[in-house]
């Protein structure tokens with residue numbers, strides 16, 4: 406069966422990388438691990454060996470029988486044929502206690518941002534996620550204030566998770582080899598209320614709309630009182646959105662609450 410480029414199928418073939426991903430999850434036998442996109446089951450194999458319950462969510466119908474056959478004798482393995490972006494979360498994670506739930510995935514590059522947004526909506530219902538993404542995406546997700554890679558998704562992610570870049574992975578670790586390097590990162594939920602996320606999202610979307618513009622100019626489309634809101638938050642109007650810390654974004658959200 407040929408790997409499908411349209412589904413981002415770059416299968417891992419470096420067992421050392423697989424072991425490092427599994428080790429970074431700190432799996433205990435009582436845990437449940439949800440794997441996004443198990444592919445042919447290279448990473449799944451090592452996850453199953455830990456003795457934890459494994460729930461694999463795979464969109465490619467043709468891979469379902471491959472996985473079912475490979476793990477036919479493993480009663481703590483389950484595969485669900487679904488798109489992780491739309492699957493019913495409760496059907497997947499049910500009543501698993503958050504501290505016992507881990508999420509892992511070697512993800513197709515084109516769905517990195519929607520997957521992160523999906524995990525944000527899972528809220529604090531899991532212990533940690535370990536994801537393999539394109540290296541540039543990990544750089545963006547972990548960019549500190551002042552770094553030009555910092556953007557809308559960085560701040561949203563930082564609001565919901567403590568993030569950490571774990572290690573880089575070269576193209577040769579995959580078949581077929583992608584054109585770019587990948588990186589593995591961890592995301593640990595901070596327990597923030599999902600309503601904070603809902604408030605922050607439209608504000609960030611306006612503030613980062615044109616990265617070269619000042620925050621004041623960008624926020625004029627968000628509110629006619631942009632200048633007053635920035636003043637109330639103690640934020641210089643000539644700054645650029647990428648320089649603001651998460652604490653400053655939260656001050657701005659509080660100012661918006663006070664103003665309305």
Ligand code: SAM
Pocket residue numbers: 412413414415416417418441442443444445446447448462463464465468487488489490510511512513516
């Ligand atoms: N985990 C395997 C490995 O490391 O070898 C496969 C990784 S491959 C980069 C990505 C996998 O995600 C593929 O099996 C692909 O079919 C699957 N996939 C793509 N989009 C998906 C989605 N929206 N939901 C679930 N699985 C998806």
